[in-house]
Amino acid sequence: MKKLRALIFSLISVFLLVGVVGCSSGDSSKEASGDGKDEKVEIRFTWWGDTKRHELYNAIVDRFEEKYPNIKVKREFGGWPEYWEKLTTQIAGGNAPDVVSMHQFYVADYARRNALLELSDYVKENTINQGEFPESVVNSGKVDDKLYMIAQGVTMPGLVYNKKLFDELGVEYPKQGWTYDDFTAKVKELKSKGIWGVQDFSGGQLQPNFRYFARSNGQDLFTKEGKLGFKKETLVKWWTMWDELRKAEAIPDAATGTEYESAPLEQNLFVTGKTAIHQIPANQLYLYQQQFPDGELAMVTMPTVDGGEQGEYIEGAYLSITQKSKHPKEAALFINFFVNEEKALELFKVEQGSPGSTKMADFVKPLLEPAQTKAVEFIQSAVKNASPAPYSPAGVTELEAAFKDSASAISFGKMSVEEAADKFMKQAESILK
Amino acid sequence: MQTFKKAWRRNAVAYMFLSPWLIGLLGLSLIPMVTSLYLSFTNYDMFTSPVWTGMENYTQMFEDSKYLASIKVTTIYVMLSVPLQLMFALGVALLLNRGLRGLKFYRAVYYVPSLFGGSVAVALLWRQLFGGEGLINRGLALFGIEGTNWISSPDTALYTLVILAVWQFGAPMVIFLAGLKQVPLELYEAARIDGAGKFKQFFKITLPMISPIVLFNLIMQIIHAFQAFTPAYIVSGGEGGPLDSTLFYTLYLYQKAFTHFDMGYAAAMAWILLIAIAIITAIIFGTSKKWVFYQE
Known part of the structure; x- marks a missing residue:
């Protein structure tokens, strides 16, 4: 008899505990609504x-x-x-x-x-x-x-710059519909006036930065079938462009770039005045403008390859x-x-x-x-210039990471552009199998 | 069968009272562990149901250059941070053990870093300290030295994390301190009479007497170091960069699981880590017969 009582007590205690847990996630979906018509x-x-x-x-x-x-x-x-x-x-x-x-x-x-x-x-x-x-x-x-x-x-990505800064430096504004050659020339010109032209976009943000370059070359990140959509030569061209800018010290060195990479808007290289041009989605323009109380920001399209196609997609x-x-x-x-x-x-x-x-x-x-x-x-x-872009296949996040790894291997001087591109193409093949 | 029934009848009440704990053990430890073992033999992306692939996850690891990089980083981290931290902890414990006035105050002060050591806030602070324009470089600038960007250079990033680990020496220190208090003073008196100097006293008396404590601290800190995650995650923004230089094993495991959706591979990694830690702990226990001295 005594044993039975103990058993019952212990059972009750367990149920009490379970009850406590259950109560904490109270069920409100069955309460009647205020007007009494619909279920809440x-x-x-x-x-x-x-x-x-x-x-x-x-x-x-x-x-x-x-x-x-x-x-x-x-x-x-x-x-x-x-x-x-x-x-x-x-x-x-x-x-x-x-x-x-x-x-x-x-x-x-x-x-x-x-x-x-x-x-x-x-x-x-x-x-x-x-x-x-x-x-x-x-x-x-x-x-x-x-x-x-x-x-x-x-929205559409584009490059933003501060008109006032360009006026002060005596640098002409970038023109709509400019090419990657114009872009690198502008970055170098800014460097000659004592400011980094742009942050190192060689590896971060596969989309949109490299995607625009690939599309302008008549290719894309992916094919419709979900395979890699660009050739190694395109990638080599892209990384060579950034490598030359880096060697000319027209963009931040690898360590500085890495440090600011994940900085919030208020503290990034552009807002803190270390770089003169920055890539943003257009809808963020007003957020950036708020950081520049004096000086008007303007946006210019992503560059295209000379004689190449438009990179835009929705x-x-x-x-x-x-x-x-x-x-x-x-x-x-x-x-x-x-x-x-x-x-x-x-x-x-x-x-x-x-x-x-x-x-x-x-x-x-x-x-x-x-x-x-x-x-x-x-x-x-x-x-108006936008054309459809193939959807990303499974494994796209892994691909982004591999892309960034190879790009930083170049920027830290651990690999040549050619080696890094080879490595990436091999990895991409196994990721998108 | 009869005896089993009898035993059950006798112990049923006890099991009932134990049940909240038992449910916890089964629900939160045992079942997840078995599941993870199963998943480690599958290809599982969390959306579709797992597909049995046998040993593929385990064999794939040794061709994965990032995996191998993560082993290298973690090994360097453990080999550097654990001995340094223990030496530091023992050193401070010895200083505090000399009958200092305000011992309680100092003990608390030195313990503080360990309290929030694993926290996100400290890792963020570390970024500020060792950044390109951080406090360390400003200090160096006073002496005309131009420091590099410690956190974001592949050659130095890992060492800033080692320093962070050493700085959290509080927990082993408190344990050392307790151990040092247990060493009988007569031993030192006898040694002094026999003409033993401070160094000899330390190596012949103190160290052997606290060797069980050293063993305990060593194992705990090794396990702790193998499982380090937060500092690398925060300092490198979750990427283990630059150039995989802070890609801790656990960080790579996390990336595999939650950014690449490769749960099977991540589960296999977790099991390898468990086995590795078990083996290392066993080896240390094995050698301990030679260097740990138990009274009586």
């Missing part, structure tokens, strides 16, 4: 960005919750590299947010691994309205002809719904609110690029700061 639903939304964007997106989400009191949106966010690491882990663990921010460079990987929901049904039944989206923008959200993401904002930020979302309908409502409603766009303006909907792009125009207007104009003129 919770969805999760995640994005990448800096502090300012986090404030902005929180405000937009608040407005969504105001409009749909029965939907509660839980928010998750982080910086760019952490964002992707976290998302992968969450998707693998089956607890990814319902609405996720997506990017061209990675979407194919997620879509082809069946991590994202096909959205065309929601577009057909008009939960997500893409009526005002140009066809090229709609298509930029497709992988293998299936719609996986809706454009929040379309880039930007997108929204997707994950495959395992329990409330895809609400998630679709949320996406529609984000890209089509004035209340959202009033705040978004051009945060991650010019709005996908042309109607909304016109709506935000009068609300913009001068730097934002300039960015939109830049994007709109560059988009």
Whole structure:
């Protein structure tokens, strides 16, 4: 008898413990909503960005919750590299947010691994309205002809410079549509005036920097079949160009470059006045402008190879719904609110690029700061030259790392350009097998 | 069978009370470990289900130049940081053991770095200290020396992390200090009467008497050093650069798992690390019979 009592006690204690754990993740999804009509639903939304964007997106989400009191949106966010690491882990663990921010460079990987929901049904039944989206923008959200993401904002990379600094140094502004030869000449000219022309982009950011060079040479990073899309000679040309600039001390030495590589915007080489030209996505122009209270920033297109093709392709930020979302309908409502409603766009303006909907792009125009207007104009003129770019195959992050490794082997003088290119081509072959 | 039933009946209550812990052991340690062993024989990208590949992950490692680089970096780090840290810790413990006034205060002060040593904040601080325009170089500039960019030069980056490890000598120091307090004073008195100098006393009395403590600290710090992750992750921005010079084993493992989605390979790496640490610990235990002295 006594034993039985002890057994019961111990069982109770276990259940109590389990109960404690269970309570901590309280279940709110079954509570009745305020107006009593709909069931209360919770969805999760995640994005990448800096502090300012986090404030902005929180405000937009608040407005969504105001409009749909029965939907509660839980928010998750982080910086760019952490964002992707976290998302992968969450998707693998089956607890990814319902609405996720997506990017061209990675979407194919997620879509082809069946991590994202096909959205065309929601577009057909008009939960997500893409009526005002140009066809090229709609298509930029497709992988293998299936719609996986809706454009929040379309942007284009370009090179930014401070007009005032160029005036002071007596250097002419770069011209739209310039070539890589003009570019290296300008960088060297800046060096002769006592400032590094540009930071070392030989290895960081395979996309967009090297991609523009490859595309201008009539190639690309990848083929449609997901193989490497450029020749070794192109890579040798690219790294030789940077190596010559480095040897002329027109760009920072390898150690300095490495130190500033991951610096936040406020502390990078361009903002601290160590370099004169910098590559940025146009939507960030106004963030940079805020760092230069006196002196007007201007943007110039990415260079092309003399007589070569234009490198432009459509880039930007997108929204997707994950495959395992329990409330895809609400998630679709949320996406529609984000890209089509004035209340959202009033705040978004051009945060991650010019709005996908042309109607909304016109709506935000009068609300913009001068730097934002300039960015939109830049994007709109560059988009005209854009042609489609093949999606990245699986293993693209590994490829990026290998590319960077080989580039730093050159910059630290451990390998010749030829050796590094050989090494990379061999690695690429085994990564993209 | 009968005895088993009897034993169960007798111990059922005990198991019930143990169950919260047992559930934890199974759920948080044992099951994940077995799963990881299984995954190490598969190709698993976290999205699709694992595919059995046999020993492929294990054989692939020895053709992976980055993997080999990570072994080299980790070995140098362990071989340098552990002895230096222990010597430093023992040195400070000896100083503090001389009946200093305010011992408690100093002990706490020297222990502080170990408290936040593994933290992100300190690694960030290290970047500032050893950066191109960091404090160290400004100090050197006062003497007219132009320092290099310590953190972002492949030749020096690893050594800044060794210094960071040595600086966190607090935990072994406190243990050494406790050990030193246990050495009977009569031994020193007898030695002095016999005319032994300070050095002789240290090597003939102090060191043998605290040798079990040295063994303990040595093993703990070796394991700790093999598993170092945070400093390299923060200082190199998660990349192990420049030129893989700070690519610790655990950092590469992390990259494989969470940036290249190669969970199977990462799991195999984890098992190799476990086996390597086990072997090294076993070797140290084996040799310890020769140099560790237990009273009685």
